[in-house]
Amino acid sequence: MSVQRNHRLKPSDIEQREGRILRQGNINEEVEIFRYVTEKSFDAYSWQLIENKQKIISQVMTDKVCGRSVDDVVEQAFYYAEIKMLATGNTKIKEHLDLKISVQRLQLQRRQFLDEQSQARRNLETRIPKQLESQQTMLANLEEAQEYAKQFPKGIDIDDETISAQDSTPFSIVIEGVTYDNRKDGGQAILNATSAYLGANIKYIGTYRGFEVGVFTDALVQAHLILKAKKIQLDTSLGMSGKGNLTRLDNLIDTRLPEKVEMQKQQIADTNNLKEFSENLVKQTFPKEQEYQEKNKRLTELTR
Known part of the structure; x- marks a missing residue:
């Protein structure tokens, strides 16, 4: 107290x-x-x-x-x-x-x-229409890339005896014009092609599962791998393991791409909710308008 x-x-x-x-x-x-x-x-x-x-x-x-x-x-x-x-x-x-x-x-x-x-x-006049248009275009591009990726499922090494070749897609990656049919050599080829590159611009080094494979280095000198198909580009950090980098590329296609589709749908839903909220708000009057007018009128009378 x-x-x-x-x-x-x-x-x-x-x-x-x-x-x-x-x-x-x-x-x-x-x-x-x-x-x-x-x-x-x-x-x-x-x-x-x-x-x-x-x-x-x-x-x-x-x-x-x-x-x-x-x-x-x-x-x-x-x-x-x-x-x-x-x-x-x-x-x-x-x-x-x-x-x-x-x-x-x-x-x-x-x-x-x-x-x-x-x-x-x-x-309602500018921001929301432009935002919805941009988000819907991005969603269409993501869904197109996702549908395209279904044509190129994850492959297995031809020397993997635990899986029947007739029941699966063989592994294949092209790096600097050379085709590799196993993950060990393909992963090492990625490391060899990216080891000396420090450029900020994307350098494309091959193709994997229908996507172009590229590399670039960010401002912190961290190398990134790029997958590009249609109008969509995905990236992940470049690791020191050849096979690990291939796993990262697979995750971009099989996990990250579907996640981005769902995230984009949620963003569109959020924008539509904002649109609905804004439409309701512009129709409203100040909840205490009557109280404000009455008190303001009385204040004016007392001030005279």
């Missing part, structure tokens, strides 16, 4: 005064802060000064934050105004200050709502 009988002259002093009661390290779930003010005294003017200082701070800080959020510093300004209100003894002044605080809060909420509506309209 914190009991404060006198006030400070700056908002930061008031915040500092709380010590650790509102800061990290206080193990209590709830705390109580009592601030004492004297009605019909100079306290009202003093809290007016603090409120105005906090408003200036709020204006500076909220210019740097997202327009759709009400910053804590704005709420703090309202809080100081409430203390100032309690320090006055005039009922009309109290009503005026109470209404002013309430209207200001409603104005912030209303502005936030209208900003979100404006953003929703912009989304």
Whole structure:
């Protein structure tokens, strides 16, 4: 519990005064802060000064934050105004200050709502249609590549006696014009073809399961293997094991490609959900519009 009988002259002093009661390290779930003010005294003017200082701070800080959020510093300004209100003894002044605080809060909420509506309209006019078009094109390309890949199932080594040759597709990879029919030699050929290449541009070195095989090096000098077919390109990091690299290429086709198809479908679903949400939002009115208008009207009457 914190009991404060006198006030400070700056908002930061008031915040500092709380010590650790509102800061990290206080193990209590709830705390109580009592601030004492004297009605019909100079306290009202003093809290007016603090409120105005906090408003200036709020204006500076909220210019740097997202327009759709009400910053804590704005709420703090309202809080100081409430203390100032309690320090006055005039009922009309109290009503005026109470209404002013309430209207200001409603104005912030209303502005936030209208900003979100404006953003929703912009989304519906430009962003969402372009995004859906791009996502649907990508999905079509991924599904085309996935269907194409079905023509080239994963092959086995011809010397693997545990699997009947008539029941499976033989392994085959072409690296730098040479065809390899076993994974050991094919994997080593990949290592030989990529060992000295450090270029950022893709260098194509052969074909595997209907896909072009390439290599490139990223900014961190990490080599990557590329598989390209139709309009789709997949990549994975280049390892030090020849057979391991072939496994990575198989995983790109058999696992990564289907995953990308499903991810793209989910992205389209998310965009459609955003579209539906935006369409509903632009049709709405501010939920507290009537309250805002009534209080604003009463505030105007008291101000005359």
